Amino acid sequence: MGTYRRIDVNESSNVSVVRFKDQKIIDPEAIQELGQELFDLVENDGRKKLVLNFSDVEFLSSAALGKLITFEKKSKRHDAELILTNISPEIFQVFAITNLDKLFQIKDSEADALAVL
Numbered sequence: 001m002g003t004y005r006r007i008d009v010n011e012s013s014n015v016s017v018v019r020f021k022d023q024k025i026i027d028p029e030a031i032q033e034l035g036q037e038l039f040d041l042v043e044n045d046g047r048k049k050l051v052l053n054f055s056d057v058e059f060l061s062s063a064a065l066g067k068l069i070t071f072e073k074k075s076k077r078h079d080a081e082l083i084l085t086n087i088s089p090e091i092f093q094v095f096a097i098t099n100l101d102k103l104f105q106i107k108d109s110e111a112d113a114l115a116v117l
Contacts, residue, residue, distance in 0.1 A: 004037045005033060006030060007020055007021060007037050007038070008021060009041070012051075013114075014048075014049060015117050016047045016049065016051070017110060018041070018050060019056060020034070020052075020054065023056055023057060023059070024057075025064040026059060026064070032067075034064070034067065035070065035071065039070075042075050042080045043078065047080060048078075048079065048080045049080065049081050049117045050075065051084075051110060052068075052084045053110050054086050054088070055110075057087075057088070057091065058088065058090075060091055065094070068104075082105065083104075083106070083116065083117065084105070084113075085107045085109055085110045085113045086108075086110060092106075
């Protein structure tokens with residue numbers, strides 16, 4: 001487990017809760033770095049239960065969404081469970097329009113996500 005520039009990771013029992021440091025996830029370089037940090041959680045750290053908390057995120061670019069989709073696939077390949085929480089109504093709308101709300105397991109709050117994992 002290293003230190004991360006784009007995310008904060010906290011352990012809650014056996015669940016890794018990930019919060020994003022950037023409010024707007026739009027810069028291609030930042031998205032690349034963010035993706036690698038997320039991938040490392042399942043590929044290198046072997047984490048099996050992850051909650052991505054979007055409470056501090058105001059905007060996601062389509063490239064960031066693409067990175068999340070890739071992360072979801074990697075998580076499945078490593079038998080990791082992934083739940084997204086605290087998504088703002090504006091961002092959730094994008095998930096709904098693109099049918100990503102069907103791909104991802106999404107809960108209203110971190111507590112709801114922790115209750116299922």
